[in-house]
Amino acid sequence: MNELDFEQPEQPEQPEQxxxxxxxxxxxxxKVEGRxxxxxxxxxxxxxxVENKVASDYSHIVxxxxxxxxxxxxxxxxxxxxxxxxxxxxxxxxxKQK
Amino acid sequence: MKYIPYALLxxxxxxxPYCVQRVFLHTxxxxxxxxxxxxxxxxxxxxWICMLxxxxxxxxxxxxxxxxxxxxxxxxxxxxxxxxxxxxxxLITGPIWGDATWGTPWTGDARQVSTxxxxxxxxxxxxxxxxxxxxxxxxxxxxxxxxAIDVPIIYYAVKIWKTTHPQTGVxxxxxxxxxxxxxxxxxxxxxxSIALVWIRAAQARMAIALDQAWIAADTQPGAAQPA
Amino acid sequence: xxxxxxxxxxxxxDLRQEARRLELVLTAGFFTLVVVxxxxxxxxxxxxxxxxxxxxxxxxxxxxxxxxxxxTRVFDRERESNTxxxxxxxxxxxxxxxxxxxxxxxxxLLTCSALLVPxxxxxxxxxxxFAADPLALIVLMVLGxxxxxxxxxxxxxxxxTGNGKNVLLSVILYPLTTPVLLFALVATQRLLExxxxxxxxxxxxxxxxxxxxxxxxxxxxxxxxxxxxxxxxARSPDASSRAAAARARSTPTN
Numbered sequence: 001m002n003e004l005d006f007e008q009p010e011q012p013e014q015p016e017q018x019x020x021x022x023x024x025x026x027x028x029x030x031k032v033e034g035r036x037x038x039x040x041x042x043x044x045x046x047x048x049x050v051e052n053k054v055a056s057d058y059s060h061i062v063x064x065x066x067x068x069x070x071x072x073x074x075x076x077x078x079x080x081x082x083x084x085x086x087x088x089x090x091x092x093x094x095x096k097q098k
Numbered sequence: 099m100k101y102i103p104y105a106l107l108x109x110x111x112x113x114x115p116y117c118v119q120r121v122f123l124h125t126x127x128x129x130x131x132x133x134x135x136x137x138x139x140x141x142x143x144x145x146w147i148c149m150l151x152x153x154x155x156x157x158x159x160x161x162x163x164x165x166x167x168x169x170x171x172x173x174x175x176x177x178x179x180x181x182x183x184x185x186x187x188x189l190i191t192g193p194i195w196g197d198a199t200w201g202t203p204w205t206g207d208a209r210q211v212s213t214x215x216x217x218x219x220x221x222x223x224x225x226x227x228x229x230x231x232x233x234x235x236x237x238x239x240x241x242x243x244x245x246a247i248d249v250p251i252i253y254y255a256v257k258i259w260k261t262t263h264p265q266t267g268v269x270x271x272x273x274x275x276x277x278x279x280x281x282x283x284x285x286x287x288x289x290x291s292i293a294l295v296w297i298r299a300a301q302a303r304m305a306i307a308l309d310q311a312w313i314a315a316d317t318q319p320g321a322a323q324p325a
Numbered sequence: 326x327x328x329x330x331x332x333x334x335x336x337x338x339d340l341r342q343e344a345r346r347l348e349l350v351l352t353a354g355f356f357t358l359v360v361v362x363x364x365x366x367x368x369x370x371x372x373x374x375x376x377x378x379x380x381x382x383x384x385x386x387x388x389x390x391x392x393x394x395x396x397t398r399v400f401d402r403e404r405e406s407n408t409x410x411x412x413x414x415x416x417x418x419x420x421x422x423x424x425x426x427x428x429x430x431x432x433x434l435l436t437c438s439a440l441l442v443p444x445x446x447x448x449x450x451x452x453x454x455f456a457a458d459p460l461a462l463i464v465l466m467v468l469g470x471x472x473x474x475x476x477x478x479x480x481x482x483x484x485x486t487g488n489g490k491n492v493l494l495s496v497i498l499y500p501l502t503t504p505v506l507l508f509a510l511v512a513t514q515r516l517l518e519x520x521x522x523x524x525x526x527x528x529x530x531x532x533x534x535x536x537x538x539x540x541x542x543x544x545x546x547x548x549x550x551x552x553x554x555x556x557x558x559a560r561s562p563d564a565s566s567r568a569a570a571a572r573a574r575s576t577p578t579n
Contacts (some may be wrong), residue, residue, distance in 0.1 A: 057133035060198040064137040064191040065118075068144065071187050072290065075179075079297055086304055089572070093311055096575045163547045218500035226493055229482070237483035239573055240544040241497055244476075248504060251533065255504035258511050258526070304441035316571035 103300075106293035113286040117279075125279045128272070132196035138276075141191045143284035147291050148184035149249065151177040152216060155223070156246020159239035171235065172302035174242055176295040178223050185217035186293065212256045219245035281292065328418050335417070336424035340432065342402065349433050353395050357437040361444040368449075375452035381513035383445060384438075385469065385506050391424045391437045392430070392473050393495050393503075396481035399430055413549065423545040427471075427478045427538070432505050434470040442466070461523060465512050468530040474507030475537040483548040505533055 121139045128135040155177035161170035192210060193203035204210065223245060226238040343349055350358065364383050371379060403412065412422060455462050477498055484494045492560045512526040 003246060047295075050200050053132060057136075057198055060134050060194050064194045065140065067190045067194070068140055068187050073188075074126075075183050075294060079294065079301065082301055086301065086308065089308055092572070092575065093308065093315060096315060214498055215503050222493075222497045222500055225496055226484070230493060234483065237548050240479070240483070240548045241501070243544060244479075244501055244540060247536075248501060251504045251536070255507040258529075259507045261411065309565055312568040312571040312575075316567075316574065 103249050103293040103296035106289045106296070110286050110289040110293065113282070113289070117283045117286050120279050120282055125276055126273070128276070132199075134195060136257065137191055137198075139280050139283045141188060142280060143287045144184045144187045144191070145209075146284065147287060148181055148188055148213070148216070151180040151184065151244060151291070151295065152220060152249060153246050155181055155220070156243045159242035159246075163236065163239050163243075168303055169299075171239075172299040172306070173295075174239065175223045175227065175302050176298035178220050178227075178242060179298060180291050180295045181220045182224060183216065183280040185213065185220065188213055189217060208253065208257045211259075215252045215256070216245070216249060219248060328421055328424075331417055331421035332424040332428070335421055336428045339402075339425060339429045343429070349395060349429075350400075350436050353391050353433050353437050354440055356394055357387060357391055357440045358444065360390055361448065364445075365448040371449075373451045376449050377454075377517050380445060380449060380452045380512075380517065381447075381510045382516055384441065384513055385510050387441050388434060388438065388470060388473060389499065389502065389506060392434055392470075392477055393498055395430055396474075396477040396498070397494060399426055399478065399481055417453045419493045419546045419549060420542050422549070423478060423482075423542055426482070427474050427541075428567060430474040430478055431467075431470055434474060435466065436472065438466045452517070454519075457519075458516065461516055461527065464477075464527055465509065465516060467511070468527060468534055469505065469509035472509070472530065472537050473502050475534065475541045476502045476505070479541040479545055479548060482545065505530065505537065508533060 117139070121136055125139075127133055127137075128138075152186060155174050158170045158174035158177060192213070196205060196210075197203045223238055223241050226234055226241060228287055230237060238307070364387070368376070368379055368383070404406070413419070442455055443451075446455055480494060480497050480501075484497065508526065508530045512523065512530060514520075515523040515526055
C-alpha cells in the first residue's frame with residue numbers, strides 16, 4: 001500500500017486500527033484478509049479518483065468531438081446556402097436573357 | 099466528375115461511424131494519458147490537413163499568378179478556407195486535450211504556437227480576399243505563397259523562442275494499433291475535406307463565371323435601354 | 326551593377342525628398358518617443374530581473390508599431406502624385422523599386438531605433454547592458470529591421486492605400502513578420518544575458534533576411550502590378566462590383 005501515495009486521512013487511522021483489532025478478537029468472528037478499513041478507504045479514494053478522471057475525460061472528449069463536427073456542419077451549411085443563392089442567381093440571369 | 103465530391107462525402111459519412119467505433123471500442127486506452135487521448139485520433143489528422151491545405155493554397159496561388167488561371171484561384175480560395183477551418187478545429191481540440199492531460203489548456207508548446215501563427219496568416223489571407231481594395235486577389239495570392247513558405251520558418255522560429263521557456267511533455271511513441279486507427283480517421287477526414295474543398299472550388303468558379311455572364315448580359319443588350 | 330545603380334538612384338531620390346520635408350522621420354521618431362514613454366509608464370514598477378526579460382519585447386514591439394506606421398506612408402508619395410505608374414513604365418527594374426523602398430524604410434526604422442534603444446537605456450536601468458557590446462547591438466538592429474522591412478515593403482506596395490484599408494496591412498504584417506521578430510527577440514535576450522550563442526543567432530537572422538528579401542523581390546512585381554494597373558487584365562479587378570451593379574439593375578425596382 002505504501003507505493004500508492006494517495007492522500008488518506010491521517011489522524012483517524014490509529015484509533016480505528018485499534019478498534020478493528022478489538023473487533024477481530026471478538027468471539028465467534030473470523031478475521032478476513034485484506035479487508036481492513038484502511039485498505040477499503042484507500043480503494044474508495046482510488047476509485048473516486050478514477051471516476052473523476054473518467055468523467056472529466058468523457059466531457060473533454062464530448063466537447064472536442066462536438067466542436068469538430070459542429071465546425072464541419074456549419075461549413076457545410078454555409079456551402080449549401082451559397083449553392084442555393086447561386087442557383088437563384090443563375091435562374092435570374094436566364095430569365096433576363098429570355 | 100460532377101458527382102465525385104458527393105461520392106466522397108457519402109464515403110466519409112459511411113466511414114465516420116466505423117471510425118468512432120474503432121476509436122472507442124477497438125483501440126486500447128493509452129497508458130499515460132488515459133481516455134482523453136482519444137481526442138488525438140481526430141486532432142492530429144486535422145492538424146495534418148491544415149498544413150496540407152496551407153501548402154496547396156500557396157501552390158495554387160502561385161499557379162494563379164503565373165497562368166492567370168481561374169481554376170487555380172478557385173482552388174486557392176477553397177484550400178485557404180479549409181486551412182482556416184481545420185485550424186479552428188485543431189486550435190480548439192488542442193487546448194481541450196491539453197486541459198485534460200497537462201492540466202492547462204495552453205502550454206506555449208512550439209507546435210501549438212506555430213499552428214496558431216499559421217492559422218493567423220491564412221485568416222489574414224481570407225480577410226484580404228474579402229475586404230481588400232480592388233484587385234487585391236494578387237496581393238492575397240502573394241500572401242498565400244508567403245504563408246506557405248513561412249510554415250517551416252515559423253516552426254523553427256517558435257522552437258528557438260521556446261528554448262527560453264520551460265519544456266513540456268510531448269506524446270511519446272505509440273503502438274501500431276493506435277497508428278492504424280489514426281490512419282482510418284485520417285482517411286475519413288481527408289475525404290470529407292477534399293469533398294468540401296472541391297465543392298467550394300466549384301462554387302468559386304461558378305461565381306466568377308456568373309459575374310462575367312452578368313457583365314456580358316448587362317453590356318450587350320442592356321446598353322440600349324438602361325433601366 | 327545596373328540594378329544597384331538604379332536602386333541607389335531611386336533611394337537617393339526618395340531620401341532627398343525626405344530630407345526636404347522630414348515627414349516620415351519626424352512622425353516616426355516622435356511616435357517612437359511616445360511609445361517609449363508609454364512603456365515607461367506601463368512598466369515603471371518592474372524590478373531589475375523582470376525588466377531584463379521585458380526589454381526585448383519592448384524593443385521589437387516598438388519596432389513593429391513604428392514599422393506599420395512608416396510602411397503605410399512609404400508608398401504615399403508615389404500614390405499621391407501618381408508616379409507609380411510612371412515608375413513602372415520607365416525602364417527601371419522592378420527589383421530596384423522594391424530595394425529602394427526597402428532601403429528607405431530601413432533608414433527610417435534605424436533612425437527610430439537610434440532613439441528607442443538609448444531611450445530605453447535611460448528609462449530602464451537593466452537595458453544599459455546594451456552598451457557593453459555596441460557592435461552586436463547595431464548588427465542586431467540592422468538585421469531585425471531589415472527582415473521586418475523586407476516583408477512590410479512587399480505588402481505595403483499593394484495594400485497601404487489611402488482609402489482607409491490600412492488596417493489590412495497590419496493584419497497581414499504582424500503574422501507574417503512574427504518569425505523574424507521572434508528571432509530578433511531571442512537574439513536581444515541573448516545580448517542582454519551575454520549568451521555565447523549570440524552570434525549564431527545573429528547569423529540565423531541574416532540567413533532569414535536573405536530568404537525574406539528573396540521572396541519579397543520575387544513576389545513584388547505581381548503585387549505592384551496588381552496595385553498599379555487596376556483596370557487592365559481580362560478579368561477586371563472590380564468584376565464583382567460591376568456584376569453586382571448589373572444584378573441590381575436587372576431586378577425589378579421595389
